[in-house]
Structures are given as C-alpha cells and as structure tokens.
Amino acid sequence: MTIPRERTDAVLVADDPRGIGATPGEPPVDPVRRPPRPTRQKVAKVPWRLALRRDGALYLMALLPLLFLLVFRYLPMVGNVIAFRRFRPGGSIFGEEWVGLRYVRMFIEDPTFWHVFTNTVILGGLTLLVCFPLPIILALLLNEVRTKWFKGAVQSISYLPHFLSIVIVAGMVMQLTSLQGTVNQIVEGFGGEAIPFLQRPEWFRAIYVGSEAWQTVGWGTILYLAALTTVDSSLYEAARIDGANRWRQTWHVTLPGIRPTMITLLILNIGLFLNVGFEKVLLLYTPLTYSTADVISTYLYRVGLVSNNLSYAAAIGLFQAVIGLVMVLSANFISKRVVGASLW
Amino acid sequence: MVSTDLTPRVDERAGVPVGPRDSRGYRLFTGLNATALVLVTLLILYPFVTLLAQSFSSSGAIKAGLVNAVPVGFNLETYRVVAGDDRFWTSYGNTVLYTVVGTVIAMVLTTTFAYAISKPHLRGRNALIGIAVFTMFFNGGIIPNYVLISSLGMKNTMWALVLPGALSVFNLLVMKSFFENIPRELEEAAQIDGLGWFAIFTRIVLPLSKAVIATMILFYSVAYWNDWFTAFLYLDEDNLFPLSLFLRNLIAGATTTTAASAAAAGTTSAAISANIQAVTMILAILPILCVYPFVQRHFVSGVMLGSVKG
Numbered sequence: 001m002t003i004p005r006e007r008t009d010a011v012l013v014a015d016d017p018r019g020i021g022a023t024p025g026e027p028p029v030d031p032v033r034r035p036p037r038p039t040r041q042k043v044a045k046v047p048w049r050l051a052l053r054r055d056g057a058l059y060l061m062a063l064l065p066l067l068f069l070l071v072f073r074y075l076p077m078v079g080n081v082i083a084f085r086r087f088r089p090g091g092s093i094f095g096e097e098w099v100g101l102r103y104v105r106m107f108i109e110d111p112t113f114w115h116v117f118t119n120t121v122i123l124g125g126l127t128l129l130v131c132f133p134l135p136i137i138l139a140l141l142l143n144e145v146r147t148k149w150f151k152g153a154v155q156s157i158s159y160l161p162h163f164l165s166i167v168i169v170a171g172m173v174m175q176l177t178s179l180q181g182t183v184n185q186i187v188e189g190f191g192g193e194a195i196p197f198l199q200r201p202e203w204f205r206a207i208y209v210g211s212e213a214w215q216t217v218g219w220g221t222i223l224y225l226a227a228l229t230t231v232d233s234s235l236y237e238a239a240r241i242d243g244a245n246r247w248r249q250t251w252h253v254t255l256p257g258i259r260p261t262m263i264t265l266l267i268l269n270i271g272l273f274l275n276v277g278f279e280k281v282l283l284l285y286t287p288l289t290y291s292t293a294d295v296i297s298t299y300l301y302r303v304g305l306v307s308n309n310l311s312y313a314a315a316i317g318l319f320q321a322v323i324g325l326v327m328v329l330s331a332n333f334i335s336k337r338v339v340g341a342s343l344w
Numbered sequence: 345m346v347s348t349d350l351t352p353r354v355d356e357r358a359g360v361p362v363g364p365r366d367s368r369g370y371r372l373f374t375g376l377n378a379t380a381l382v383l384v385t386l387l388i389l390y391p392f393v394t395l396l397a398q399s400f401s402s403s404g405a406i407k408a409g410l411v412n413a414v415p416v417g418f419n420l421e422t423y424r425v426v427a428g429d430d431r432f433w434t435s436y437g438n439t440v441l442y443t444v445v446g447t448v449i450a451m452v453l454t455t456t457f458a459y460a461i462s463k464p465h466l467r468g469r470n471a472l473i474g475i476a477v478f479t480m481f482f483n484g485g486i487i488p489n490y491v492l493i494s495s496l497g498m499k500n501t502m503w504a505l506v507l508p509g510a511l512s513v514f515n516l517l518v519m520k521s522f523f524e525n526i527p528r529e530l531e532e533a534a535q536i537d538g539l540g541w542f543a544i545f546t547r548i549v550l551p552l553s554k555a556v557i558a559t560m561i562l563f564y565s566v567a568y569w570n571d572w573f574t575a576f577l578y579l580d581e582d583n584l585f586p587l588s589l590f591l592r593n594l595i596a597g598a599t600t601t602t603a604a605s606a607a608a609a610g611t612t613s614a615a616i617s618a619n620i621q622a623v624t625m626i627l628a629i630l631p632i633l634c635v636y637p638f639v640q641r642h643f644v645s646g647v648m649l650g651s652v653k654g
Binding site: 046059076077079197 | 389482541570630
C-alpha cells in the first residue's frame, strides 16, 4: 500500500522522467518548470544479443526490482478484472466467470455511491482551495525574513508535521477537538457550549481541511522557496529605482518570478484532487459523520473489506483510479498547452 | 558529483540595500511579518505542546478540561504505566523490526534498479523507466492488493507490511538522477581496469553516493515507521501489531491497555485513555523528533533533488 502523502511528492518528480535536466553546474533553475531540453543524442541501438552480453550484470540488477513491480504493482492492476467477474474468496485472484458490467451498473445505480462521490469532490475541492495558497503565502513571508536563524527555525518547525504518522495527527485532532480539548475551552471561554466536533457532520470538513493545512503548509513551501531564490535580484533594484515599495516589488517582481511553479503545482493538485486522504478520513470519521465525511475510498473499503463484496468494491476502485489517471493526464495536457510546462 | 545540499538559500535578498524612502514602512512591515511568522510557528507547535502537557498531567485534570500548554497535576505515573505494558514494548519492537527489514529490502531494490536505468546506453532503458513511472499514476487499488496479498499467504506475516511498499518510484527517480551525475570517467577508468558493472556499482558508485543513500534510508524508514493502514488491513494478531496500529487501537478505543494498568492509573476507561494516548503518542514520535534536527536538511534536499532533476 503506498503511503498517500508520498503521492504529492511523487508527482513533482515526474517532471522530466527521462532525467534530461539541468546539469549540476548550472545555477538553480526554477525547480518545477522544465529547463530547456538539450538536443538529445541519438544512441545507436545495439542488437539485443550484444546488449545482453555487455550489460548482462545491469539487466540482472534490474531483474529483482522489475519482478517486484510486476508482482506488487502490475498484478493488482490486472486484478481489477474482478470488477467484471464473479469473485469467490479463496478462489482465483482474477475471479471465476465474467459478469459483464453488472458491478459497474450496480454503483451507477447506487445512491450512496453518488453521495460519497459528491463528498469526495467537495472535500478535495476545499482542501485544494485552502492548502494550495497557504504555502505560497508562508513562503513569501519567509522570503522577506533577513534574520537567518529565525528563518531557519520557522522552516524547521513548519516541516515537522510532515513527518508524523497519520495516526498521530488524528490523535492530536481528537484531543484538541474533544469536549475537554483546547478548542472547546476557547469556545466555553467565549460563553459558548462545548461541541463534540467529531460527532457533528457540519464540522467534519473544517476539521479535515484544517488538519491537512497544519500538516502540509510548511513542507509545501520548499519548492516555492527554491523558486524564490532564483528571482533575479537586479529586478528588485530596478523596481526600487522606479519607486516601487515593498508590496509593489512583491506584486510585480516576486510573484511573476514564481508563477510557473505556482501554475504547475496548481494543475498538478487539480489532477490529484480526488485522492483525498483516505487514511485520515478513516481515522477521523464515525457513522455519525458519514453524511459529510464518507468518501469514495472509505466507502469502497467498507463495501469490499468489511462487507466482503470485493467485486463491487473493485469496480468502484477502478472507476476512481481511471478518473484519477484521466485527470492527471488532462491536467498535464492543459499545462503543456497553457504554460508550456508539463510533467513528462 | 552533485551536492545534495540544495536547501533553499537563506537570505537571498539581504544584499539589496534598503532605500531610505521605504525604511519606516519597511521596519513596520518587518515587525508585522515576524509577528505573523511567530504566530504560525506557535500554531504549528501547539498540538505538540499540548500533547506533552497532557502526558505529564493527571487524568483528573485532563477530564476537567484544565490542561492546555502546561501540565496540571504533574506526574510521571502515566509514563510508568505505559512503560510497564508488555504490549507497548512488543509493538515498539515490531515497528523497529519492520522498519529495518523494510528499509533494507527497499534500499536494495531502489539502488540496483536506479543504477541500471541510470545508464543511458542500456537497451530497453526507456521501457524500464516507463514501467516504473506508470505505477505512480495508476495503481491497482485497495481491493486487488488485498486479494493478492491474501492469496500469496502473506496475511499475518511481516511480509505483508514490508514488501508492498518496498519500492517508491519517487525515491527511485531521485536515486537515478543522482547516479546519472556521477562523472562517467570514474566508471570508465574502472572498466578499463577490468571491473564489471556490479563491482563498479558496489565499489565505486555506492561509496560516492553516501549522501543520497542516507536521504533515501530516511525517507523509507519514516514511511515504514509511520505506516499503520497496511498493518490494519493484513494483521489480526496482537503480537504482530506495529506501534502505529497499537496506537490507533488505543485512540479508537478498540483496545484499552491492560486492566492492571487501568487500575494503576486509578481511573477508568475514558480518562485513562487521554493520558495514556498522549504518552504513547509522545513515545511514538520521539525517535523522529530525536533524529529530525540532524536529518531535516537531507529530507529537504531529497525533495529538491527529485524535483530539479527528476
């Protein structure tokens, strides 16, 4: 099972997977925008027999990892055929016999599915809306700091939540929002009545997005801070001579300087926004909050692994994965067209 | 060789002289900015602080809603209770075991594969890269994975936790781009000396890559240390649980600690959990907190290396 937080990181790296990037000697370029592609040298193809003899050891080294990918990544992909086949526990992992689109029809006609689909879109959209701009703002603020130790301390502390287990984060959320927790003490301090936040569906989204922001804001600044260091400092001087104050310098020099990074990350996040944090929802929701908290992945988890309806759950999972793939591909396509930056 | 220290440079704009015209406004701005950042930092730190405070507080004080940033009714009793619970130590040991085994396997797979695909002349290289990269954008999903792991007979074994996460394509690409930047001449010289690819890899390339290897080890071990869902999915036996799952059950109230420890804390279920939860969480974060100051730079540079070079 991949760890979801990695996904956001993972996609950033997809920038130029062939590894034709800037050479190390060059000044740091904008970390997300693809550097100008150097002309590629055509390597003459060697016949396979020769290649195997010359690079046999390299192929041997690649063998085990390749086997790993085939078994633990590609086999499950193929295993999705059980979305179209009857599955018998203990039987073949590819199911018993074809049932066609039965399970697909089942979820399309399932009102709960559309309910969790809506929840997923709302939760993903809110997360994007809040968690995308925050790192930019924090990075801009940090960029104005001139006291080294202070900047370093703020950075170190703000990265810290990124390394915590979701279980810990969920535990912290539960303690803070419990009836005796700090949040309720503040509420009571203002004369309100303590609210059992995690049992109230109307609060779930705020809690989820808030904890997500808490965990990601610091780590998210890394790429922006790197982009900020590449903004040409003579531009600031020129702006200053033109009489631009601090704010106008930020508006006219800094922001345009990191615009490519912003756009690329935005498009990326849009492409990924259906992947709301399954594990966090699973830890934080209760049957009382299903009406707002239940998302596609938690629903399919319950259908498949709690109620043991594996084929039906696989159909939902496949649907989600395909939508995700389509969204990433189209986000990349749009990005390529609009800003000339793409992931691959 | 590329330096892994790509931490964003600090104080880039310090060289820009402050014009006399905006100096007053600028001072005001600096003050506001610093205040805002201090507030953000406090907000980020607060959950940690309150957790720490709760771990030292008496359960009565927590129940009465008195504990915020400072412990009330300071005592170490809860730590003693948790430390006296065998299941806590079993799960701690399990986590260490899974983290070490998982990281070793992951490092072997990642470094060997990365080295192979870092060679531009390798025939079939693009296909190999494509096979790896595609898995970043499309994965089988929970259900087929579950079916696979079950049918491989890995349920209730360590392998269910250790193997599925053993190759992160993100880490693979970071590693590959690092290897690509090792000067070719070094390897060519070794080749002339009659060394094979494998010897070059172990004797020349790996020793040159200590920094990036350290970063990768950190990435993998944090991922294994923090993972709970895989364990939740595939383990039924208490004595195999990693710390994260033990903690999750504690928080979810699925298990309370032993009756003896409840009696020792002198209270019953709900309140004892708040205490014991806090202590267990602190003890679970502790290793990360201890190494964090020393490795934080490497984490950051790992991300940078990945995104700059891909």
